[in-house]
Amino acid sequence: MADMELPEYIPREELERRWHRVRRFMDCDALVILQNVDQYYLTGTMQTGVLWFPREGEPLLAIRKSYERAKKESAIRNLVPLKTYSELPALVPNPGETLGFELDVLPVATYQQVSKHFSTSRIVDGSSALRNARAVKTPYEIECIRRAAEQLDTMFLDVPSRLHEGLPEFELAARIEYVLRMAGHQGILRVRRFNMENHYGAVSFGETSAYPHAFDGPVGTRGLYAAASVMGSRRLLKRNEPVMIDVCGGYAGYIADGSRTYSLGPVSQQMRDTYEYIIELNTWIEEQLRPGNIPSQIYQNILDRVAKTSFAPHFMGAGENQVRFVAHSVGLELDETPVIAPKFDTPLEAGVVLAVEPKVFYPGLGGVGVENTYLLTDSRCERLTKCSQEIFTV
Numbered sequence: 398m399a400d401m402e403l404p405e406y407i408p409r410e411e412l413e414r415r416w417h418r419v420r421r422f423m424d425c426d427a428l429v430i431l432q433n434v435d436q437y438y439l440t441g442t443m444q445t446g447v448l449w450f451p452r453e454g455e456p457l458l459a460i461r462k463s464y465e466r467a468k469k470e471s472a473i474r475n476l477v478p479l480k481t482y483s484e485l486p487a488l489v490p491n492p493g494e495t496l497g498f499e500l501d502v503l504p505v506a507t508y509q510q511v512s513k514h515f516s517t518s519r520i521v522d523g524s525s526a527l528r529n530a531r532a533v534k535t536p537y538e539i540e541c542i543r544r545a546a547e548q549l550d551t552m553f554l555d556v557p558s559r560l561h562e563g564l565p566e567f568e569l570a571a572r573i574e575y576v577l578r579m580a581g582h583q584g585i586l587r588v589r590r591f592n593m594e595n596h597y598g599a600v601s602f603g604e605t606s607a608y609p610h611a612f613d614g615p616v617g618t619r620g621l622y623a624a625a626s627v628m629g630s631r632r633l634l635k636r637n638e639p640v641m642i643d644v645c646g647g648y649a650g651y652i653a654d655g656s657r658t659y660s661l662g663p664v665s666q667q668m669r670d671t672y673e674y675i676i677e678l679n680t681w682i683e684e685q686l687r688p689g690n691i692p693s694q695i696y697q698n699i700l701d702r703v704a705k706t707s708f709a710p711h712f713m714g715a716g717e718n719q720v721r722f723v724a725h726s727v728g729l730e731l732d733e734t735p736v737i738a739p740k741f742d743t744p745l746e747a748g749v750v751l752a753v754e755p756k757v758f759y760p761g762l763g764g765v766g767v768e769n770t771y772l773l774t775d776s777r778c779e780r781l782t783k784c785s786q787e788i789f790t791v
Contacts, residue, residue, distance in 0.1 A: 497523020
């Protein structure tokens, strides 16, 4: 699969494979898809429009802009221009009794503008059908994520040569962005949750990795401005402190997530002992990533193991930063399902891609940890982020 050739545009047979999977989870007559990521998943183009996705038959993609580009990029046969939403009833004269909208992400104003043209149908939330279908990746998607992971390996191996005393976080962040872009990074990351933004990831020196923040992740970031607390701040690198690099690769829309720990000179014995435990725990977690295992039970088992150690109060975030998950799925968005967290009770399947990130943080000192992107196969998990997991000490 590592040598799989990817065409410039998503082929028809790949789209049909995805359509089949979404229809397995549909509990309505049709889906009305307006969010760009879901449209791309089902059509291969991310132009502005409305996708009519019926339970059976050919979907209808009505494009407002750019129709010419959508014709080039999408293998959908039923593709038409659209000037206003008022044209939708003529395009879909028999919408059916129930229509699914992406109510988890759709703005209220847009929902009202579109749904009023289907007043005879009952509107339901169709987002779960899309999220459940996207949980298991096709070989095409896996190859894209694999290439995103290769970008991370290239970047992780470049970082040690850039570390020196007095280096600002934002300068290392700029170098990381440059290396990733030159490796083919798409330059954008997408997150589904409302108001949760991300830009490549986090570059945090020492205590910055425990700095409070709103993002639903364990790694603290300060950033240059209160309006954009991402990547690096003006904090300068000191000797013997941990450096946390938690960044995403991006290829053809798809994301791989990874984290490595660095230092200029050896870190303290406390940090070394902590990191040794993290690697041991990560190895144990790898053994739990098997089809049929329950994410919520894996999560509880992890907490039970950590509870027997002194690391428990600092596991997966310092203070307010502590999060209630240890792994999340990645794909076209950073926060896909399933998640190794409470209430995720559907058994894991082959084809799920998880970013596993056990980490420990100490307020005022910083943190250590690792994150890898894994592919679940029929019998095991494959680590896609392949470079060394040891602390890179310069």
